[in-house]
Amino acid sequence: MHKMRKSQNEIHNQDEMINIINECDVVHIGMSVDNVPYIVPLNFGFVNNTFYFHGDKEGRKMDMIKANPKVCFELDTDHVLIGESDRACDWTMKYASIMGNGTMVIVEDWVEKREALNILMKQYGGESDYSYSDKMLERIGIMKLLVEEMTGKKSN
Secondary structure, three states: OOOOOOHHHEEOOHHHHHHHHHHOOOEEEEEEEOOEEEEEEEOOEEEOOEEEEEEOOOOHHHHHHHHOOEEEEEEEEEEEEEOOOOOHHHOEEEEEEEEEEEEEEEEOOHHHHHHHHHHHHHHOOOOOOOOOOHHHHHHOEEEEEEEEEEEEEEOO
16 A cells, blocks of 8 residues: 555545545546556445446446456545635645545346445435346346455545
8 A cells, every 4th residue: 555645634534435435426447458548437336345336248348347357446526626816826626535446346146236236226315125127137237346445535
């Protein structure tokens, strides 16, 4: 783990990091295959140190995950511009962010797919128990990101 440059801004409390994640709408996932990086923004659900995502079962993202399941992630929220003045260097931005890395797994089990979709729906204010047709579960791609390391930072 790398030492944070502005350690006074580091978040050490796991519950505070989870609260920041719950305030976010999108997580950015960074992948790399053959030294070619790729970043994709995704809607998500988060529970038990695991992110859940849905999408197409085929495409660049899925090909990259199959080739290299090690990914990084970033979320940010609470953006407020501070100190507008005539001097550009006097400006700053308040924010809260979470970064980390882990392993992406493609979910094939239909029971887990249903659970993942309910976690996604709950993240955005939905219920936590929907029904999904077999046709939809067959068609949809579900991925989960098992978080291995996570850090938080918040400006004051």
